[in-house]
Amino acid sequence: MARPKASELTERELELMHVFWDQGPQTAVDARDALANSGRDLAYTTVATLIKILVEKKFLKQTGTQRPFVYQPLRSFDEVSGRLVTDMVKRVFGGSREELLVRLLDGKKLSAKERQVLKDILDEGGKQ
Template identity: 30%
Template sequence: MDAVKNIKPTESELEILGILWEKGPSTVRDVHEILEQRKEAGYTTTLKLMQIMHDKGLLSRDTSSKTHIYQALVSQEKTQQQLLNKMIDTVFNGSASQLVMQALGHHRSSPEELDAIRRYLSDMEKKQE
């Protein structure tokens, strides 16, 4: 599992991981049907991508039945954190505050989201006292 820590999924791999994180263990056909609703995708392309992801250690494959079942081996939270850290380092010169200001300045947040952000910041301030 440590080798997976440094793997950076491609955009297409992230789409497949997203489906597996949401749906759970699935066949290639299951994943392909969802992908097809979002964009034009060939079944063999989906199959090949999932085989590559298995070889990279991103997915496990259960071959005990005729239809293979794939499952994500990397967690959504760890993958998001890894990609976010890379973005902060490379795009925002290591400044998380720049990322937050950019996101809030160019994305319309609901009142509920803004309240959650305020609570989060308040909690962070309390922990630092």
């Protein structure tokens, strides 16, 4: 399997980024503990390696010069998730957002709240 491009995140990297997005700046130990508390128990060295990779890919930055180092996100959840969805629409649905919506809604009954959110998005011209 080909190694992901520097601009892409692996599943584990994305999982770790969620810790930083949800809880803010963290040390590697804090991030490892947060993952363990959510049922994903990884070795400290694995988390430290993932953090190093995320710093190299410019998804995280190290703050301070004294140990323990604290890391914080350089890219927001909205930016990263938006890019992932846009890439998926291009690769899977040939750029067709309509086809994505058809697949998402095919055979599914929307709740009143979901219908209202969808209506609001459409009324705003797609801006959210």
